[in-house]
Amino acid sequence: xxxxxxxxxxxxxxxxxxxxxxxxxxxxxxxxxxxxxxxxxxxxxxxxxxxxxxxxxxxxxxxxxxxxxxxxxxxxxxxxxxxxxxxxxxxxxxxxxxxxxxxxxxxxxxxxxxxxxxxxxxxxxxxxxxxxxxxxxxxxxxxxxxxxxxxxxxxxxxxxxxxxxxxxxxxxxxxxxxxxxxxxxxxxxxxxxxxxxxxxxxxxxxxxxxxxxxxxxxxxxxxxxxxxxxxxxxxxxxxxxxxxxxxxxxxxxxxxxxxxxxxxxxxxxxxxxxxxxxxxxxxxxxxxxxxxxxxxxxxxxxxxxxxxxxxxxxxxxxxxxxxxxxxxxxxxxxxxxxxxxxxxxxxxxxxxxxxxxxxxxxxxxxxxxxxxxxxxxxxxxxxxxxxxxxxxxxxxxxxxxxxxxxx
Amino acid sequence: xxxxxxxxxxxxxxxxxxxxxxxxxxxxxxxxxxxxxxxxxxxxxxxxxxxxxxxxxxxxxxxxxxxxxxxxxxxxxxxxxxxxxxxxxxxxxxxxxxxxxxxxxxxxxxxxxxxxxxxxxxxxxxxxxxxxxxxxxxxxxxxxxxxxxxxxxxxxxxxxxxxxxxxxxxxxxxxxxxxxxxxxxxxxxxxxxxxxxxxxxxxxxxxxxxxxxxxxxxxxxxxxxxxxxxxxxxxxxxxxxxxxxxxxxxxxxxxxxxxxxxxxxxxxxxxxxxxxxxxxxxxxxxxxxxxxxxxxxxxxxxxxxxxxxxxxxxxxxxxxxxxxxxxxxxxxxxxxxxxxxxxxxxxxxxxxxxxxxxxxxxxxxxxxxxxxxxxxxxxxxxxxxxxxxxxxxxxxxxxxxxxxxxx
Numbered sequence: 001x002x003x004x005x006x007x008x009x010x011x012x013x014x015x016x017x018x019x020x021x022x023x024x025x026x027x028x029x030x031x032x033x034x035x036x037x038x039x040x041x042x043x044x045x046x047x048x049x050x051x052x053x054x055x056x057x058x059x060x061x062x063x064x065x066x067x068x069x070x071x072x073x074x075x076x077x078x079x080x081x082x083x084x085x086x087x088x089x090x091x092x093x094x095x096x097x098x099x100x101x102x103x104x105x106x107x108x109x110x111x112x113x114x115x116x117x118x119x120x121x122x123x124x125x126x127x128x129x130x131x132x133x134x135x136x137x138x139x140x141x142x143x144x145x146x147x148x149x150x151x152x153x154x155x156x157x158x159x160x161x162x163x164x165x166x167x168x169x170x171x172x173x174x175x176x177x178x179x180x181x182x183x184x185x186x187x188x189x190x191x192x193x194x195x196x197x198x199x200x201x202x203x204x205x206x207x208x209x210x211x212x213x214x215x216x217x218x219x220x221x222x223x224x225x226x227x228x229x230x231x232x233x234x235x236x237x238x239x240x241x242x243x244x245x246x247x248x249x250x251x252x253x254x255x256x257x258x259x260x261x262x263x264x265x266x267x268x269x270x271x272x273x274x275x276x277x278x279x280x281x282x283x284x285x286x287x288x289x290x291x292x293x294x295x296x297x298x299x300x301x302x303x304x305x306x307x308x309x310x311x312x313x314x315x316x317x318x319x320x321x322x323x324x325x326x327x328x329x330x331x332x333x334x335x336x337x338x339x340x341x342x343x344x345x346x347x348x349x350x351x352x353x354x355x356x357x358x359x360x361x362x363x364x365x366x367x368x369x370x371x372x373x374x375x376x377x378x379x380x381x382x383x384x385x386x387x388x389x390x391x392x393x394x395x396x397x398x399x400x401x402x403x404x405x406x407x
Numbered sequence: 408x409x410x411x412x413x414x415x416x417x418x419x420x421x422x423x424x425x426x427x428x429x430x431x432x433x434x435x436x437x438x439x440x441x442x443x444x445x446x447x448x449x450x451x452x453x454x455x456x457x458x459x460x461x462x463x464x465x466x467x468x469x470x471x472x473x474x475x476x477x478x479x480x481x482x483x484x485x486x487x488x489x490x491x492x493x494x495x496x497x498x499x500x501x502x503x504x505x506x507x508x509x510x511x512x513x514x515x516x517x518x519x520x521x522x523x524x525x526x527x528x529x530x531x532x533x534x535x536x537x538x539x540x541x542x543x544x545x546x547x548x549x550x551x552x553x554x555x556x557x558x559x560x561x562x563x564x565x566x567x568x569x570x571x572x573x574x575x576x577x578x579x580x581x582x583x584x585x586x587x588x589x590x591x592x593x594x595x596x597x598x599x600x601x602x603x604x605x606x607x608x609x610x611x612x613x614x615x616x617x618x619x620x621x622x623x624x625x626x627x628x629x630x631x632x633x634x635x636x637x638x639x640x641x642x643x644x645x646x647x648x649x650x651x652x653x654x655x656x657x658x659x660x661x662x663x664x665x666x667x668x669x670x671x672x673x674x675x676x677x678x679x680x681x682x683x684x685x686x687x688x689x690x691x692x693x694x695x696x697x698x699x700x701x702x703x704x705x706x707x708x709x710x711x712x713x714x715x716x717x718x719x720x721x722x723x724x725x726x727x728x729x730x731x732x733x734x735x736x737x738x739x740x741x742x743x744x745x746x747x748x749x750x751x752x753x754x755x756x757x758x759x760x761x762x763x764x765x766x767x768x769x770x771x772x773x774x775x776x777x778x779x780x781x782x783x784x785x786x787x788x789x790x791x792x793x794x795x796x797x798x799x800x801x802x803x804x805x806x807x808x809x810x811x812x813x814x
Binding site: 038039040053056057058059061062063064065066067069077079132133136140143144146147150151152153154155187188189190191192193194394395396397398399400401 | 463470486539540551554557558600801804806
């Protein structure tokens with residue numbers, strides 16, 4: 001029996017990789033190796049609450065050790081950095097020199113923050129939030145800013161401005177801006193501080209925040225951000241970042257205490273040296289079955305792949321797309337193991353909608369291409385989606401934890 | 408009218424100073440100057456919740472700017488460091504060279520963490536929690552420890568011990584130990600992490616935790632701490648603190664990742680150079696009316712005074728004693744302004760009891776020298792006491808905030 005088991009290697013334990021894992025781990029004729037350089041699945045979509053001190057670190061990081069422990073030795077977790085892939089020899093090369101062979105490979109390596117080098121000083125003076133380590137650093141720096149405000153309560157009239165700048169007004173940027181502004185404003189006001197909270201600037205080069213999304217979403221979110229005191233600057237690029245200021249394309253300079261950059265992503269650096277069909281930003285080119293062009297048994301899902309919809313339009317990278325593509329790729333591999341022809345294609349990609357958290361118990365929703373609403377109901381739907389994603393994983397972790405301990 | 412107003416200077420905006428302020432600020436024939444080096448009243452008694460990430464920084468720091476703003480120009484807040492007092496010339500000397508004259512002076516400077524120099528390395532390698540700055544640093548370091556655990560989830564079998572050591576098992580030490588242990592254990596367990604939380608050691612030289620308090624309190628608290636996983640070591644002194652370990656008087660050495668020291672306090676350093684009757688630790692000696700021995704118009708309250716009960720026994724320094732002595736001293740000053748003889752003495756000191764928070768929604772209570780209970784009821788009483796103290800202050804701050812803004 002052992003010998004005929006198919007080995008599936010999943011490279012990356014993020015939204016995409018874990019969905020693929022979920023599709024395959026119930027089979028008895030496979031062994032799965034999940035590789036990630038971190039021992040956790042980082043829930044980047046929930047990070048705004050973590051930054052605003054509303055949740056703890058384990059609320060944004062699910063243990064891959066216990067999650068794979070749940071699957072009773074059928075799934076092995078390898079914490080390692082991947083050096084390269086050899087699609088011809090069907091092997092994954094780890095940076096410790098080890099090689100792992102596979103029958104099927106799912107590349108789900110996600111993306112990293114991209115700091116365009118045209119923007120001088122951007123990399124040196126800003127934070128990203130695409131890794132737990134960075135989000136944690138940022139959270140602590142934000143808290144230090146709050147502490148500084150408290151220490152300077154006596155002299156706030158002299159220096160009333162404490163500016164946090166968020167570069168990039170995509171979903172992440174918007175949600176973080178809202179959470180920080182709401183948190184800092186509300187808790188200073190609520191506690192009767194003279195100095196007020198910090199200023200949050202949201203700077204975006206495109207003509208609007210969340211550019212390209214539904215106009216209702218954009219308009220409503222913008223209104224709510226403004227009500228929270230977020231200063232929105234659109235149609236304006238960041239040209240230079242200095243240690244304590246940011247220079248904009250309209251000639252203005254804003255004082256900056258610290259800055260987070262959510263303005264761009266690039267594919268995982270692992271893909272830089274991988275020999276495979278890629279676009280200019282190293283995203284893997286896939287066919288409609290999520291297979292890397294030219295390779296029958298190599299799939300790429302989520303942020304690290306260039307995924308096109310049925311109209312040949314490149315889909316923007318989101319956690320939702322990672323989940324959908326991970327699921328469909330997993331189903332296709334399952335079919336292939338059964339000697340069937342894979343049938344799940346990019347045509348099936350159907351977004352449930354967009355939910356934007358805008359501080360406190362408020363959110364803006366656009367669901368199933370027809371329902372548009374905001375307020376506490378949207379917030380509850382958002383929470384439901386988060387909990388619905390996270391809780392089943394954590395339930396598995398808790399069981400996996402006991403299995404680990406029993407070993 | 409202006410000229411006959413009595414000027415009262417309150418040195419220190421802590422539990423004692425603010426109670427004295429509250430007793431005097433309703434009078435129309437006084438002007439009060441509150442001096443503190445910080446612009447906030449630090450609620451040290453609530454700090455365990457802050458360290459365990461359950462509250463925010465403004466929950467443990469009440470703005471003195473807006474609080475004094477509430478009293479409409481009758482109370483002035485001066486943020487300054489006090490250099491010295493001249494009880495003969497009736498002046499307070501600030502470290503910027505300014506002098507403030509007074510008719511009555513209340514010294515309520517509190518205490519600082521005392522690091523006995525006999526314990527080698529103690530000052531270099533440990534944190535105190537008697538200032539907001541230190542508590543904040545400690546909170547962030549604790550959070551960094553949590554983050555480190557998450558990052559090391561994959562290899563926890565190799566290094567399962569992450570040890571936080573608390574030196575000194577008085578009320579502060581016990582409450583912090585409980586909060587940290589409960590927080591770290593519960594959130595790792597709840598989230599299905601393999602590695603478990605951190606180890607919290609509570610080390611005390613005296614034969615028991617909370618030495619000298621009611622036996623029920625001690626026994627029940629000890630039981631609950633143990634249930635939370637706190638490792639209690641009593642009757643054992645810390646002899647030396649190294650960068651990563653602690654050497655105990657029983658010859659054992661414990662690995663230490665970081666350490667907080669709550670094992671001793673000393674009077675404010677300002678009192679070192681004050682010429683006045685003091686004990687060996689620079690606490691001011693007061694008569695039964697809380698007046699510094701030999702001075703009719705100088706009062707000392709709270710941690711910076713040596714306060715004795717009716718049996719001539721020195722009372723241990725607590726927030727409760729600071730509040731009671733501040734209140735009684737304030738009443739005595741009020742009487743003296745009315746040309747009456749002060750009548751409130753140390754004989755009136757009557758403790759309402761002791762409430763020990765032991766993590767989550769659990770606490771241990773010993774009230775009015777007869778009621779002993781624990782669990783959620785004790786927790787609720789504790790919360791009620793905290794809220795009952797804090798909320799009226801914050802309500803004043805919120806009003807003061809508007810008055811400040813209106814000016």
